[in-house]
Amino acid sequence: MKIFKKEFIQFADSVSDWKEALKLASKPLIENENVKSEFVEKLISETERLGPYYILAKDLALAHISPEESINKNGLSLLFLNNQVNFKNDSSGNVKFLFILAAVDGDSHLDILKDLSLAFGNKEFYEKFYNVKTFEDIIELTKILN
Numbered sequence: 001m002k003i004f005k006k007e008f009i010q011f012a013d014s015v016s017d018w019k020e021a022l023k024l025a026s027k028p029l030i031e032n033e034n035v036k037s038e039f040v041e042k043l044i045s046e047t048e049r050l051g052p053y054y055i056l057a058k059d060l061a062l063a064h065i066s067p068e069e070s071i072n073k074n075g076l077s078l079l080f081l082n083n084q085v086n087f088k089n090d091s092s093g094n095v096k097f098l099f100i101l102a103a104v105d106g107d108s109h110l111d112i113l114k115d116l117s118l119a120f121g122n123k124e125f126y127e128k129f130y131n132v133k134t135f136e137d138i139i140e141l142t143k144i145l146n
Helices: 018-031 038-051 110-120 123-129 135-145
Strands: 010-012 055-057 058-064 073-086 093-104
Touching: 010 093, 018 038, 018 073, 038 073, 055 110, 093 110, 110 135, 123 135
Parallel strands: 010 073, 058 093
Antiparallel strands: 055 058, 073 093
């Protein structure tokens, strides 16, 4: 699957809070020039304003903002956390798998969303995603989808 690229995936034991999670998860997008550094500040600001609208399912979030000038090119990063970080005041805000989506417009990232939907819509894939510890584990796991 095109959505899992080694240089955009990170593993961490824990983070101090949701803001640190967003900053860490966005780092590969900044380093690969998909986004400018102000992208993260806008993502944090939107989360403070609207709440964590991007939590999709138990432990799974796809953080993003509307296309704007801090986004240079489409991209997707992923942060695996051994310990959940809380984005809300209750357990519905717990996240272990934090994707960050950078989209330059409203359409060109739809293939990324389709691949994510196919992957996490597959119950076996989603359940086994909890056992991923390395990039190689991800590659092995995507074989379920082929």
